[in-house]
Amino acid sequence: MKKALLCALFWCGFTHAADALPHWGYTGAGAPGNWGKLDTAFAACRLGKAQSPIDIRSEAVRRATRTTGTTPIAFHYTLSDATVVNNGHSIQIGMNHPGAITLPDGEYRLTQFHFHAPAEERIKGKTYPMNIHLVHARQDGRLAVVAVLLKVGKENTVLREVFASLPQKGQTKPLADRIDPSRLLPASHAYYAYTGSLTTPPCSEDVQWFVLKRATELSPAQIAAFRQFYPANARPVQPLNGRWIYSVP
Numbered sequence: 001m002k003k004a005l006l007c008a009l010f011w012c013g014f015t016h017a018a019d020a021l022p023h024w025g026y027t028g029a030g031a032p033g034n035w036g037k038l039d040t041a042f043a044a045c046r047l048g049k050a051q052s053p054i055d056i057r058s059e060a061v062r063r064a065t066r067t068t069g070t071t072p073i074a075f076h077y078t079l080s081d082a083t084v085v086n087n088g089h090s091i092q093i094g095m096n097h098p099g100a101i102t103l104p105d106g107e108y109r110l111t112q113f114h115f116h117a118p119a120e121e122r123i124k125g126k127t128y129p130m131n132i133h134l135v136h137a138r139q140d141g142r143l144a145v146v147a148v149l150l151k152v153g154k155e156n157t158v159l160r161e162v163f164a165s166l167p168q169k170g171q172t173k174p175l176a177d178r179i180d181p182s183r184l185l186p187a188s189h190a191y192y193a194y195t196g197s198l199t200t201p202p203c204s205e206d207v208q209w210f211v212l213k214r215a216t217e218l219s220p221a222q223i224a225a226f227r228q229f230y231p232a233n234a235r236p237v238q239p240l241n242g243r244w245i246y247s248v249p
């Protein structure tokens with residue numbers, strides 16, 4: 001293999017940190033179909049039986065009942081200073097004062113949110129141009145991700161500053177304006193819930209997923225700004241392998 005290709009796939013030290021690329025990605029030898037073979041730590045990407053993302057197909061959807069323990073998500077997000085990082089896989093926003101969500105099994109703090117284009121989740125086969133993943137962690141490290149689908153529409157004012165000037169790959173910048181992540185959510189918090197994995201290596205499982213049913217909007221210019229860096233950073237949908245998806249109105 002040529003050195004340039006190796007450097008495209010693997011970290012080649014930090015002497016050229018600005019153009020160094022991570023060893024996994026979305027095209028070529030580092031593409032999602034190869035993630036499980038790139039590193040033993042990524043084995044779940046290949047061998048896992050409860051992977052994400054998924055297509056939420058009607059035949060797998062069950063209406064949540066009291067016995068499934070699925071209830072409305074209580075969002076406790078707050079207005080906070082935030083930092084944007086272009087980490088080479090996506091644009092990620094970290095909050096200085098992270099809010100939290102409350103689930104039946106405890107409180108999960110918002111650690112970061114980031115974007116994918118196209119959206120990773122599908123609903124009954126339908127695709128969306130982008131999505132947000134709000135990643136939360138419980139004190140013992142268990143993860144819960146809320147997915148918000150984004151469709152083409154009016155400018156998203158909460159993300160105006162973020163998309164007006166995205167940092168270059170490997171760069172971080174603080175935002176001048178504070179962000180309230182609750183304003184990224186659609187008015188309806190109805191969702192589909194299922195148990196899956198991280199959608200990026202190491203594809204760790206036992207992640208609780210909450211895919212909000214209603215999409216919110218992003219302007220064509222905002223979508224274009226993101227796609228300039230990340231035209232395609234979505235893992236393909238994974239097999240359900242008999243998992244149920246619970247629908248919560």
Ligand SMILES: [Zn+2]
Pocket residue numbers: 114115116133199
């Ligand atoms: Zn994600």
